Amino acid sequence: MSSAWDLTFAVRPPRAVFLNFPLNHETGKANDPALQRRILLDAFRAFETFWAPGQILTLPYVWDPADRSWEDTDFGPGVELYGVGTPIQGGFAERTLGRAGRARA
Amino acid sequence: MPIAYIQRTRERYAEYPPYKWAVNTDAPWAPLTKPLKECRLALLSSGGFYVEGQEPFGEHDVSYRLIPMDTPVANLRIYHHGYRDADADRDPNCVLPLDRLRELAAAGVLGGLADSVVSFVMTYSPRRDLERGPTIAAELRRMQVDAALCVPV
Numbered sequence: 001m002s003s004a005w006d007l008t009f010a011v012r013p014p015r016a017v018f019l020n021f022p023l024n025h026e027t028g029k030a031n032d033p034a035l036q037r038r039i040l041l042d043a044f045r046a047f048e049t050f051w052a053p054g055q056i057l058t059l060p061y062v063w064d065p066a067d068r069s070w071e072d073t074d075f076g077p078g079v080e081l082y083g084v085g086t087p088i089q090g091g092f093a094e095r096t097l098g099r100a101g102r103a104r105a
Numbered sequence: 106m107p108i109a110y111i112q113r114t115r116e117r118y119a120e121y122p123p124y125k126w127a128v129n130t131d132a133p134w135a136p137l138t139k140p141l142k143e144c145r146l147a148l149l150s151s152g153g154f155y156v157e158g159q160e161p162f163g164e165h166d167v168s169y170r171l172i173p174m175d176t177p178v179a180n181l182r183i184y185h186h187g188y189r190d191a192d193a194d195r196d197p198n199c200v201l202p203l204d205r206l207r208e209l210a211a212a213g214v215l216g217g218l219a220d221s222v223v224s225f226v227m228t229y230s231p232r233r234d235l236e237r238g239p240t241i242a243a244e245l246r247r248m249q250v251d252a253a254l255c256v257p258v
Contacts, residue, residue: 024193024199053131075117
């Protein structure tokens with residue numbers, strides 16, 4: 001799976017499936033199991049239909065049909081890439097899952 | 106349109122020496138020898154996931170964790186150098202589709218799943234990453250999988 005077409009084209013894995021979503025959503029949107037399932041089923045087609053190494057299948061899903069402005073700014077200078085809470089660019093940190101659930105509780 | 110990540114990375118980290126991207130002009134090829142519904146599928150993730158009770162990852166860590174395929178996602182923990190994990194926190198399936206793969210295997214779309222997810226973190230070092238590759242390949246052979254789904258973050 002890939003959400004970075006140029007990186008994947010450069011690395012050239014044997015089979016790649018491109019989903020034009022913001023990084024860190026390579027198998028779909030959170031809490032949208034129907035979309036996650038469709039993405040995987042589409043991605044599986046690559047196993048059976050690709051006939052040569054280096055092919056890239058582009059999936060048709062759009063992150064937000066009403067607003068594609070993220071494509072103009074994401075990953076650019078000044079865009080925070082390090083998740084919720086305190087930026088951890090300075091080093092590794094434990095990012096225990098379930099924070100949102102605990103915050104709601 | 107796809108984002109030009111290489112260009113944006115150059116701009117974002119303009120004060121650092123340019124990152125040397127891997128550029129390959131060829132790729133290995135292993136044909137699938139049977140229908141996917143008869144294949145055992147592995148799942149590889151660079152998302153820094155591990156199971157509660159396992160050793161978390163560390164800096165420059167080339168090790169990997171084996172996450173039993175039947176692990177409830179509530180038992181997953183995550184440790185990584187940094188990515189936007191707010192959505193992975195709400196629902197790990199957006200980068201680690203454990204629940205979805207279990208459903209698809211149960212539905213017969215896949216022949217089965219590997220015993221464990223192979224999980225690791227980035228290291229900033231292509232050399233170290235390459236050293237890790239053969240150990241993960243050996244793990245996949247041990248698990249007797251027919252295909253692998255790699256989900257980078």
